Amino acid sequence: MRILATVAEMRNFRLEASDPVVLVPTMGALHAGHAALIDAARQHAGAQGTVIVTVFVNPTQFGPHEDFHRYPRPLEADCELCRAHGADAVFAPTIEEIYPPGDSIRIDETSLSRGLCGAERPGHFAGVCTVVAKLFLITRPAAAIFGEKDYQQLAVIRRLVRDLFFGIEIIGHPTVREHDGLAMSSRNRYLTPEQRQLAAFFPAALQDATMEATPELITARATKLIKDNIGSAPQYVSLVDAETLESPPAAGRPAVLAAAVKIGDTRLIDNVRIAPRDAKI
Ligand code: AMP
Numbered sequence: 001m002r003i004l005a006t007v008a009e010m011r012n013f014r015l016e017a018s019d020p021v022v023l024v025p026t027m028g029a030l031h032a033g034h035a036a037l038i039d040a041a042r043q044h045a046g047a048q049g050t051v052i053v054t055v056f057v058n059p060t061q062f063g064p065h066e067d068f069h070r071y072p073r074p075l076e077a078d079c080e081l082c083r084a085h086g087a088d089a090v091f092a093p094t095i096e097e098i099y100p101p102g103d104s105i106r107i108d109e110t111s112l113s114r115g116l117c118g119a120e121r122p123g124h125f126a127g128v129c130t131v132v133a134k135l136f137l138i139t140r141p142a143a144a145i146f147g148e149k150d151y152q153q154l155a156v157i158r159r160l161v162r163d164l165f166f167g168i169e170i171i172g173h174p175t176v177r178e179h180d181g182l183a184m185s186s187r188n189r190y191l192t193p194e195q196r197q198l199a200a201f202f203p204a205a206l207q208d209a210t211m212e213a214t215p216e217l218i219t220a221r222a223t224k225l226i227k228d229n230i231g232s233a234p235q236y237v238s239l240v241d242a243e244t245l246e247s248p249p250a251a252g253r254p255a256v257l258a259a260a261v262k263i264g265d266t267r268l269i270d271n272v273r274i275a276p277r278d279a280k281i
Pocket of ligand 1: 025026027028033034037145146147148149150173174175176177183184185186
């Protein structure tokens with residue numbers, strides 16, 4: 001497995017890489033959720049194809065008071081995990097490689113990124129779109145894999161690829177969870193043992209709320225369960241159309257119940273799908 005630090009090295013590797021190239025973009029601090037994405041990438045690429053994992057903590061997607069500086073960066077362990085899961089290359093560039101001095105282009109998705117996390121984190125999805133577009137152009141993959149845990153991000157990236165004609169297949173991967181249902185996240189390591197116990201109520205609240213009959217009852221129940229069990233109000237709870245993210249979803253459309261909650265200083269997001277037949281919505 002090659003470890004590449006510069007755009008020039010990555011481009012040279014790409015020239016020799018055998019098709020199809022499948023990309024797994026990450027911010028590192030890799031866990032079993034990322035590992036599942038790398039396994040899926042390997043499966044998609046086949047034995048002959050090339051799996052590239054990018055590890056880059058992207059400064060432009062963090063707000064001024066967010067956790068950019070304390071975000072964990074265990075690069076050696078990350079490379080070990082990538083190697084163990086059959087990646088062919090890890091691209092781990094510096095900030096200056098991706099944003100050279102004078103860099104001034106930003107890509108702003110103007111619809112899907114306005115609600116949910118976008119409302120709480122202004123500029124976040126412009127940062128995501130910009131870095132993902134750069135990574136796509138540097139690595140030129142046939143396909144890229146993203147987790148459904150970051151549901152809005154997946155929808156925004158599908159739109160990025162559609163609207164800018166990237167011609168890259170975007171593959172969504174189901175959320176990988178801990179034994180108690182908590183979605184795996186690099187940020188879970190910020191939680192104290194007590195907070196970690198409370199965090200399990202978050203996915204349980206979303207799952208429980210899907211039993212309700214209308215969008216209003218579903219969001220009200222999830223909000224109440226989160227407040228009662230975790231002790232803090234969610235940043236948002238929203239039932240949205242699985243594709244357009246419109247809220248509430250039209251009757252009969254596949255929907256997603258998405259939410260964010262802060263436990264102490266740690267912000268957690270999660271979502272559950274609601275098939276039209278399950279919800280009387
Ligand atoms: P991150 O390193 O948090 O930016 O995540 C990199 C990629 O891994 C994104 O596509 C995430 O959606 C995905 N991911 C993170 N956590 C999980 C998880 N628990 N299950 C599935 N995918 C995940």
